[in-house]
Amino acid sequence: MSNGYHIVVCGSLVPDPLQTLEPVMAPDGPGLKNEAMLPSVLDPWAAHALYEAAHLAKRVPDSKVWLASLGPKPKLQQLMMAVAQKAPFEFVAIDGSASGFADSFETAQALAKAIQSIPGLDRDRMLLFGGCSSASRDAGTTLSMVGALLGVEDQFLAVDEIEPDADGGFRVKERVEGAQYLVSRCAGAPAVLAWATGNLPEPPNNPQIGMANMRGILPALAKAPSVGALRGGLRFESVETPSQRRETRVVKDAGVEEIARELAEWIRG
């Protein structure tokens, strides 16, 4: 019997963090100005999860990685041009809203349904990976709810490390309060690991991996089920960008002594 991991990474797109975002209120709830036109990236913490998944799959023989993404189909296609070169995976696409204002439970339900229908996925060997929080909703709940819907109750949040052991189990380090790690041992899959930054750098682009991934990506997009806006029972009243802008005093020609004294006074004050 084989005992490699079947790692399903849930990760979607978010606006490039270098963009300035402006909210707009529509009849069905808030969104972003020019949302469809904004350049996007793979959600950063989910990206770390993907790199960690690829790394783990390399270390544990007979493992396999899937990437399940829920987002507007054309944007997913664009995103994959960049992401496909990073790590080998089989793509699972779901066509729907990736808005931060979508409901995390609705999103979780759509993902759980898609994961249930992945052919060849052995859910007893499944590790469900993703980011500990998205750069859009920043709730940190979606992955946990996908796990709950799939009946997986061993869950880890804000993970920086997984270390498989010889008995099929693994040790996990989760970030907790006070710059501490909570260290746990889990008897093995199935489990949910919601990643923080982990320990791996972003892998360089690998065109060969990209080509291999692309063969599965277009068919996956073609058969992506449509799930819509995913608002659930949320009723938004308002959305606003409180002004962060300050009147910056730029001190240009002051000497070191003067600056140091001013800062010392400010720090003590």
Added chain:
Amino acid sequence: MAKTLILIPLEADGTVGKAARDLLASALAADPGADVGVFGKGAKQAADVVPASASRVLVAGGDGLASPTAANDARACEALVRASGSQLVLAPQHSRTARCLPLVAVRTGGRIDTRVAGISLGAETKVRRWYYRQRMQAAFTREERPWFLLLESGALPAAEASAGFSGAVEEVSWEPCSRTQALGTEAAIAGEQTIRPDADLLLVAGAGWTKKQSDGQTHVPEAEELIRAFLRATGASLGSSKSLVDQKGEGAVISFLTHMNQVGQTGSSPRHPKGLATCCHGEEPHVVGWRFIGERRAINLDPNCGWAQGKADVLYVADAFAVLRRLNELLG
């Protein structure tokens, strides 16, 4: 008002943390009829921190809750929620509640919203929270119940309450399972603890500390010493830009920084009354982590860096090495 349960996690040492105690006081002031639920090993003994004014206290304890695991915490909390029968569950934003309550929300057919920045309780409960990593804030309500809300400190108006609940404590039973065993905690950063959430001041170090300076050389050992001396003199907490913690390799890294220090989009959003950025450019993905910093000052050689664009109150265009050297003398 919907029936409310205030759900309190215990720390690993069996105590109730400050944020949880504050929430107990403020939530009971806002809704005096709310139930209180406490979970963790020794919950029954810990229940005396519950304000004397509480009307009903439920606890879930036992060895299975000695250390947090999602499975056991979720089972215990589910039992508390069902026993209380509440439609609204308020809990502090804490690693323990964040890990287990999404599971409980699913199992009880409810929904959960986290990192709640403000809440008004009443005929219709409304909450405010940030989206897109502190870039915008929305106010909303929702139809589904039970509704689980993880509250940041300050989400409710502060209130005082004297502890000492002396009524009957209801023990709620639950079924532990043991696929995951917590082995303990360890410091995420070797050596000196540089992350101090309660400090008045945040010092942010940016990648400039490791770059070539006007003499064409890098001065990393000196940078380390200046930063250390500043932390010793001020008791400040140390934050970093991503570029600085991502650096790997010989000589060019500040040895005591890790990803845990990173502030910003993929780092933390700490809360300190003051922040001083040094050798950090002040790009948007970094500055989103400064949302909850009160007064902001920066030292940078570049008068056009991000901080000059309305992101800091004061930008000193100067060499951070020289300024910190003198500043440390003045503070030392």
